[in-house]
Amino acid sequence: MSGSDDGEGRKSKSDGDSAVLKAVQAALGAEHAAVYAYGVVGGRIGEGRQDEARAAYDAHRARRDELARTVRDLGGEPEPAAAAYALPFAVRDAAAAARLAAELEDRVAGVYSDLVRAAEGSRRRMAADALREAAVRAVRWRGGSVAFPGLAERSGTPSASATPSP
């Protein structure tokens, strides 16, 4: 955890930092899960969308690494990936793989919207960019859009996706 920042005179800096750190760790956890699950997606998505799955996998790995660095910058210890994640449903064919990918993006969008709220400046900008990319990937996988990507309270869709399995 962040310990005692020497502070630059900003009051409640450590409070703000700990809220940001918590949100960054949550985003990191979601990216770990997305990287894992995209491995499953890649195995089932079929030839036609293999490149798309690969590009998404790479994008999530890059975000994961960026978030791990951010955690360290904030004085924290990056949350490690779980050994395995429980998928929300069985992925037996390409259609299910696309559905899973869309759900992963929804879940990732949700943690980034929270990070937008918690962070400021460059970290907020990074989160907003990541939210935007996730929303675009989600509509590609799904073929349709949602009005409020990342805002579960306005969508009514379940945000549960890949969760660490014991």
Place this chain on the structure above:
Amino acid sequence: MELARARAASDSAGLVARYDAVIAAHPALAERVGALREEVVRHVEAFGGEVAAAGASGAASGSGAAASAAPSAAPSAPAAPSASGSASASAGGSGGFDVPSDKKGALAFLASAERSLADRRGAALLEVPGELARLLASVAAAGAAHAYLLTEGD
């Protein structure tokens, strides 16, 4: 911050007006873009604005729909859409917009409007408190997704 919220409502209302102009000029596109327009209407409302729709269902041709950016919720800040004036100028027809005469061009016109507004919001959200920033980021993401859907396969 009411001002930022009112501006966001006004911006989204301006976008609704562009959708209406496109649908008026190309009724055949109503089916393709109607659902996206409805989402933009929800954005206006989320920012506290209103869209006075002519038809109950936005999927119908929105020719007469006047998008007004009056944010009913905001007590003080008037949402005068002074910058573009587009939000209030959509009484009918093409609403003063120069909608391309071909369908593909009309879709690109909407995609471009969605994308540039999403870009502006990406900057604006750095200047507002967290909760509004979160909403702006989500709506900007929706706009980017709309831009993709408007141009995919073209």
